[in-house]
Amino acid sequence: MFPVLVVHGGAGHIPNERAELSLAGVRAAVRGGYAILQGQGSAMDAVVEAVTLLENNPLYNAGCGSVLNAKGEVEMDAMVMDGTDLSSGAVSAVRRVANPIQLARLVMEKTSHLCLTGDGASQFARAMGVPDVSEESLITEYARMRWKKNIAPDANPVECQMGKMGTVGAVAVDARGNIACATSTGGMLNKMEGRVGDTACIGCGGYADNKVGAVSPTGHGEAIMKVTLARLILFHMEQGCSAEVAADKALAYMKERVGGLGGVVVVDPQGGWAARFSSLQMSWAAAQNNTLHYGLYSDENFTQNIEDPH
Amino acid sequence: MFPVLVVHGGAGHIPNERAELSLAGVRAAVRGGYAILQGQGSAMDAVVEAVTLLENNPLYNAGCGSVLNAKGEVEMDAMVMDGTDLSSGAVSAVRRVANPIQLARLVMEKTSHLCLTGDGASQFARAMGVPDVSEESLITEYARMRWKKNIAPDANPVECQMGKMGTVGAVAVDARGNIACATSTGGMLNKMEGRVGDTACIGCGGYADNKVGAVSPTGHGEAIMKVTLARLILFHMEQGCSAEVAADKALAYMKERVGGLGGVVVVDPQGGWAARFSSLQMSWAAAQNNTLHYGLYSDENFTQNIEDPH
Numbered sequence: 001m002f003p004v005l006v007v008h009g010g011a012g013h014i015p016n017e018r019a020e021l022s023l024a025g026v027r028a029a030v031r032g033g034y035a036i037l038q039g040q041g042s043a044m045d046a047v048v049e050a051v052t053l054l055e056n057n058p059l060y061n062a063g064c065g066s067v068l069n070a071k072g073e074v075e076m077d078a079m080v081m082d083g084t085d086l087s088s089g090a091v092s093a094v095r096r097v098a099n100p101i102q103l104a105r106l107v108m109e110k111t112s113h114l115c116l117t118g119d120g121a122s123q124f125a126r127a128m129g130v131p132d133v134s135e136e137s138l139i140t141e142y143a144r145m146r147w148k149k150n151i152a153p154d155a156n157p158v159e160c161q162m163g164k165m166g167t168v169g170a171v172a173v174d175a176r177g178n179i180a181c182a183t184s185t186g187g188m189l190n191k192m193e194g195r196v197g198d199t200a201c202i203g204c205g206g207y208a209d210n211k212v213g214a215v216s217p218t219g220h221g222e223a224i225m226k227v228t229l230a231r232l233i234l235f236h237m238e239q240g241c242s243a244e245v246a247a248d249k250a251l252a253y254m255k256e257r258v259g260g261l262g263g264v265v266v267v268d269p270q271g272g273w274a275a276r277f278s279s280l281q282m283s284w285a286a287a288q289n290n291t292l293h294y295g296l297y298s299d300e301n302f303t304q305n306i307e308d309p310h
Numbered sequence: 311m312f313p314v315l316v317v318h319g320g321a322g323h324i325p326n327e328r329a330e331l332s333l334a335g336v337r338a339a340v341r342g343g344y345a346i347l348q349g350q351g352s353a354m355d356a357v358v359e360a361v362t363l364l365e366n367n368p369l370y371n372a373g374c375g376s377v378l379n380a381k382g383e384v385e386m387d388a389m390v391m392d393g394t395d396l397s398s399g400a401v402s403a404v405r406r407v408a409n410p411i412q413l414a415r416l417v418m419e420k421t422s423h424l425c426l427t428g429d430g431a432s433q434f435a436r437a438m439g440v441p442d443v444s445e446e447s448l449i450t451e452y453a454r455m456r457w458k459k460n461i462a463p464d465a466n467p468v469e470c471q472m473g474k475m476g477t478v479g480a481v482a483v484d485a486r487g488n489i490a491c492a493t494s495t496g497g498m499l500n501k502m503e504g505r506v507g508d509t510a511c512i513g514c515g516g517y518a519d520n521k522v523g524a525v526s527p528t529g530h531g532e533a534i535m536k537v538t539l540a541r542l543i544l545f546h547m548e549q550g551c552s553a554e555v556a557a558d559k560a561l562a563y564m565k566e567r568v569g570g571l572g573g574v575v576v577v578d579p580q581g582g583w584a585a586r587f588s589s590l591q592m593s594w595a596a597a598q599n600n601t602l603h604y605g606l607y608s609d610e611n612f613t614q615n616i617e618d619p620h
Contacts (some may be wrong), residue, residue, distance in 0.1 A: 004313070024614055030490065084535065085568070086536040086568055087536070088535070092402070092427055092506065093427045093428060093430065111519045111533065113505045113506075113507075113532060114504060114532050114536070115505070115506040115535075116430035116502060116504045116506070116507075117403050117428055117504045117505075118427055118429060118504055119429075119503065119504060120403065120428075120502060120503035120504010122591075123503060124504070185561065189425065192421060192423060192430060193422045193429065193435065194429060194430010195426060195429045196400075196426070196427050196434070197425075200493060200506075201511045201512060201513075202536070203514065203541060204509075207538070221424075222422065222424050225398070225425075225512050225513075226397070226424070226512070227400060228512065228513035228517070228538060231513060237487060259452075
């Protein structure tokens with residue numbers, strides 16, 4: 001049942017005119033990551049590749065396309081975790097890097113720490129030879145438009161809510177049975193400078209353990225943190241729940257206990273997988289046995305051959 | 311069995327000449343917090359008071375007395391969590407505030423976020439009227455001496471290891487049965503600028519839930535993060551383990567799976583409590599039924615009347 005890769009492009013309310021593009025983007029990201037798995041690449045390589053593709057796609061709230069904070073600036077969070085030995089790397093409130101997910105991986109591989117924040121993360125990026133990109137190169141017209149709308153006195157709360165979602169992420173099991181996760185985000189629209197969400201917080205915005213599985217969440221970051229969503233789902237799986245049941249149980253708990261909506265992609269060590277959400281929509285795609293699965297609304301599971309280029 | 315308050319002054323290897331002072335400090339912190347609980351104060355008020363007293367005591371690695379990062383500067387992490395509704399607040403890599411724990415509480419109470427980092431946290435502190443203190447006022451001669459020793463070519467690894475520990479924390483159940491935790495730290499000696507440890511990460515450096523209990527850990531931050539130590543202990547308690555058994559089980563797992571040592575203080579909703587550690591020492595103190603308990607080496611549990619001033 002493995003290799004398997006599942007990605008998401010964010011939970012929330014995706015405007016109609018962006019829905020098709022959002023699905024095309026997650027399919028492309030899954031194809032990119034799955035090609036690595038088919039070539040005997042590692043789960044870590046695959047999730048980082050898939051998330052890099054989503055960061056580079058201006059449609060998603062990660063890397064280029066990130067939402068803007070209260071000052072109209074981009075500050076990003078990202079994390080990776082390797083289920084082999086529970087090693088992990090994260091960056092929080094990092095600026096002016098094109099691919100925070102790759103920087104998070106460097107934190108894991110090149111330091112004795114698990115998380116670097118703000119200026120320290122930027123200094124580390126420079127020391128690693130990661131190019132400094134301009135703030136402008138990360139900001140899309142759409143992101144700026146939504147930021148302006150959101151600070152307007154007549155701001156529409158639905159528009160604001162949409163801005164809270166759109167994190168990207170991936171989970172995978174490779175041919176050797178190793179498991180990894182990766183999550184990246186621009187955070188929430190109009191956030192305070194220095195706000196760190198779930199994505200940089202191990203156990204909340206991601207967790208991977210070869211013995212149990214992996215989770216990458218998206219949704220209302222503060223709610224995800226309060227229930228340590230990723231780790232909670234894996235605890236349910238340790239108690240015998242399937243990936244799907246564990247995800248639904250934890251999402252229902254998050255809604256009931258702290259009033260938060262979100263979604264997750266999950267894999268287990270046998271290659272079982274799930275893409276579940278309590279929000280109206282979540283764009284997701286999965287690849288297994290040369291079949292590509294994808295969906296946007298609950299209970300959707302469209303399939304096509306992985307070779308189909310569209 | 312409640313109110314009850316348990317505090318720690320850090321796990322690790324405490325030099326003999328500091329052992330008595332370290333025990334006197336945790337006893338004083340417990341007295342301060344317990345007086346609030348006896349006056350019908352909240353668990354949150356009590357843990358913040360106890361941790362504030364420990365931050366203000368130059369003996370501990372939190373607030374004044376924090377260890378220095380690789381550049382010889384002080385960057386601190388802190389978090390609080392309220393078990394009533396799972397609300398939480400944290401600051402990471404914050405500079406020039408005397409009491410990061412109080413700033414973490416302000417993040418919880420005055421923002422819609424759970425964590426602020428670096429410059430954003432400093433700006434928030436100023437907006438809240440929290441005084442900016444000088445870097446020098448947070449640095450003790452002892453901290454500077456150890457930093458210098460540690461960067462010397464002949465640095466002693468035992469001395470370095472000691473520098474990794476010394477976080478302070480508290481957990482409490484108040485007279486109404488509400489539960490809270492608080493943790494504060496200067497992090498690890500010689501850490502990279504911008505390093506964020508377990509203390510700012512919900513589920514790792516602390517967790518509180520009225521339905522299950524609360525945990526405040528100390529020890530090797532990166533190991534604590536890999537196993538999400540605080541939440542892990544509470545999961546074991548949800549499965550029926552006592553606070554003590556859950557703590558020992560999780561600490562043994564952390565040692566075996568990721569090679570990390572540490573310690574925790576734990577309370578449960580019935581007022582049961584534990585202070586457990588896998589490190590050589592942890593200075594801790596607890597108060598319940600007007601009795602003060604304290605210890606430094608495993609299986610120590612000295613008691614005295616809470617009114618005894620020493």
